Amino acid sequence: GENVEQHPSTLSVQEGDSAVIKCTYSDSASNYFPWYKQELGKRPQLIIDIRSNVGEKKDQRIAVTLNKTAKHFSLHITETQPEDSAVYFCAATGNTGNQFYFGTGTSLTVIP
Amino acid sequence: GAGVSQSPSNKVTEKGKDVELRCDPISGHTALYWYRQSLGQGLEFLIYFQGNSAPDKSGLPSDRFSAERTGGSVSTLTIQRTQQEDSAVYLCASSLSPARYEQYFGPGTRLTVT
Numbered sequence A: 001g002e003n004v005e006q007h008p009s010t011l012s013v014q015e016g017d018s019a020v021i022k023c024t025y026s027d028s029a030s031n032y033f034p035w036y037k038q039e040l041g042k043r044p045q046l047i048i049d050i051r052s053n054v055g056e057k058k059d060q061r062i063a064v065t066l067n068k069t070a071k072h073f074s075l076h077i078t079e080t081q082p083e084d085s086a087v088y089f090c091a092a093t094g095n096t097g098n099q100f101y102f103g104t105g106t107s108l109t110v111i112p
Numbered sequence B: 001g002a003g004v005s006q007s008p009s010n011k012v013t014e015k016g017k018d019v020e021l022r023c024d025p026i027s028g029h030t031a032l033y034w035y036r037q038s039l040g041q042g043l044e045f046l047i048y049f050q051g052n053s054a055p056d057k058s059g060l061p062s063d064r065f066s067a068e069r070t071g072g073s074v075s076t077l078t079i080q081r082t083q084q085e086d087s088a089v090y091l092c093a094s095s096l097s098p099a100r101y102e103q104y105f106g107p108g109t110r111l112t113v114t
Helices: none
Strands: A004-007 A010-014 A019-025 A032-038 A045-051 A056-059 A062-067 A072-077 A086-092 A106-111 B005-007 B010-013 B019-024 B031-037 B043-050 B065-069 B075-079 B088-095 B109-113
Touching: A004 A086, A010 A019, A019 A086, A019 A106, A032 A062, A045 A056, A045 A062, A072 A086, B005 B088, B010 B019, B019 B088, B019 B109, B031 B075, B043 B065, B043 B075, B075 B088
Parallel strands: A010 A106, B010 B109
Antiparallel strands: A004 A019, A019 A072, A032 A045, A032 A086, A056 A062, A062 A072, A086 A106, B005 B019, B019 B075, B031 B043, B031 B088, B065 B075, B088 B109
8 A cells, every 4th residue: 555654754844844745655556646634633734736747736835746756745834823733734635536645744933 | 614523522431331432523524543541641542433434443542442333423442341451532523534544533532541
């Protein structure tokens, strides 16, 4: 099955700086890569996703890049704010398209 | 509109007892997923339902775990003879169609096995 690795496990940045979280995957058949944000005690919520036919997608301060050749994708958050503090999870679909394989999460802290 | 709901929100049970966790997906969503999230860990896939097709049970950790989805809507995850290592938050998610659209998560059921 698919194996998704996520780095770093924790990340602290000063407010206004950028944050980058990286994920790698193993199954070249994976074709959908969502990112979820989970605030403390709350449910995961989708913040951005990318499909394998595009290399980059941007939504205001958040962007995701995908390199299918290298099998890695990254989340970029610019001009970070304290409310960006949360755990972020990446995921990939694997070859069946039925399952979502999640990374182990990155705990982001934005220091005011 | 109504999102994904789960019940109970918290469940404390004694080791060896059976528990049932319920998930009500968003109306019209054909795909339903169960995940387990242990403290400080990622989401572990358990089982996937799509319409009337046979479920993908490949993530269930043991034969003590089972799930049903009746009428293509409500789903129940059953854990028999609970063990302490079953303690976790169990999350349900639904999506409009399989693996192509956003998954909407429920609030989860926090299971504690004493």
